[in-house]
Amino acid sequence: MKKELVCSSRGPVTIFSRHVVLNDFADTLLSGLPENFELPQPVAIICGIHNNYRRAVYKNHFTIAIQTEQLLDENGVALWGLRRPRIHKTLLKHLFHADLLLDLSVSNRPAYRWCPGLLKRRLRFGPYIFPSRAPEYVPATSPRGVFIGELSDRRRAMLESLPADTVDIVSGGLYGAALTAAITKHRGIVNVHNEAGVYTEYPRLLLALHAGKPVFSEPLSKELLAGRHYFDLNATPDDDELAEVYTNMAALLTSDYSFADFLRQNVPPA
Known part of the structure; x- marks a missing residue:
């Protein structure tokens, strides 16, 4: 099934995604930004780099690619993300074209040891995807x-x-x-x-x-x-x-x- 490129924006932030789950993720990311959010310049977020993005999405923006897949667990055990075909080629492609690459898991850091030194400067690690203010707790009506x-x-x-x-x-x-x-x-x-x-x-x-x-x-x-x-x-x-x-x-x-x-x-x- 062809995955269409979806573009969602709020203020200076534009997010590109290519899967229904990541489209939902993108909308939730944007909804968590404060009202009247400002940045020094507009930014484009490439959401889920394991999908196939063309280089055109990186042009004319400051770009941050988000890597959502789990590559290693906290004990260094290789997981499914690291077994994806051409995973290192995919990481290298996005590191080369993006200004920054945010990997959500600190545990994944050792998976980038092979990266050239200059590209390593573009790496950031941590789950920086949460809203500035959390919604109130919603009580349950079911025990399940x-x-x-x-x-x-x-x-x-x-x-x-x-x-x-x-x-x-x-x-x-x-x-x-x-x-x-x-x-x-x-x-x-x-x-x-x-x-x-x-x-x-x-x-x-x-x-x-x-x-x-x-x-x-x-x-x-x-x-x-x-x-x-x-x-x-x-x-x-x-x-x-x-x-x-x-x-x-x-x-x-x-x-x-x-x-x-x-x-x-x-x-x-x-």
């Missing part, structure tokens, strides 16, 4: 969590191992306001890794924050503490605990990993 995403064999097995009738599954076809509405009644978003390891699916945390919901997950990266910023998969929190953990997660992500702050710090004058 919800899993959003593709069902790999591992994910299916993990979800089936959870207590019966505790998780609803949305495996595709809902985006934007319809997806947020489907999440609203649930107690939180359930996060199951595509492959075993210790890492964080940051776009899924952004989705949870956008919906005002906490996260139930397998172990995440070290900046996120189980019981403080998220629940483990088998946790049974009460309403007060749901609100508290969501608030803790939101405070950390908005203060330390703001998309707007990242842009202010990295987009130079024209």
Whole structure:
């Protein structure tokens, strides 16, 4: 299926994306920018570099490419992103054409050891995709969590191992306001890794924050503490605990990993 190039803008920020999931991600990124947001010059964001972008999208802009795939886990174990065909060629292409490349995972840093020294200066690491202000916690009307995403064999097995009738599954076809509405009644978003390891699916945390919901997950990266910023998969929190953990997660992500702050710090004058 041909992936059409979608362009979304807010103020000085334009985001290019080529997949329905990344289109949704782009819209959520833009919605998290402050009102009347300003930068020294306009910036173009290339969202999800594993998709095929032509060089034309890099012309006439200060450009930042975002690498969303997990390449390594926190212990250095190679994951699916590093096994993609021509992954090093893809990274090199975008490093060459973009002014900066933001990889959302600090754990991926060793995967760039081969990069020429001058191009390494263009690399930034960290999940700088979160809004400047978090939405309020949204109380649940259902005791069930919800899993959003593709069902790999591992994910299916993990979800089936959870207590019966505790998780609803949305495996595709809902985006934007319809997806947020489907999440609203649930107690939180359930996060199951595509492959075993210790890492964080940051776009899924952004989705949870956008919906005002906490996260139930397998172990995440070290900046996120189980019981403080998220629940483990088998946790049974009460309403007060749901609100508290969501608030803790939101405070950390908005203060330390703001998309707007990242842009202010990295987009130079024209």
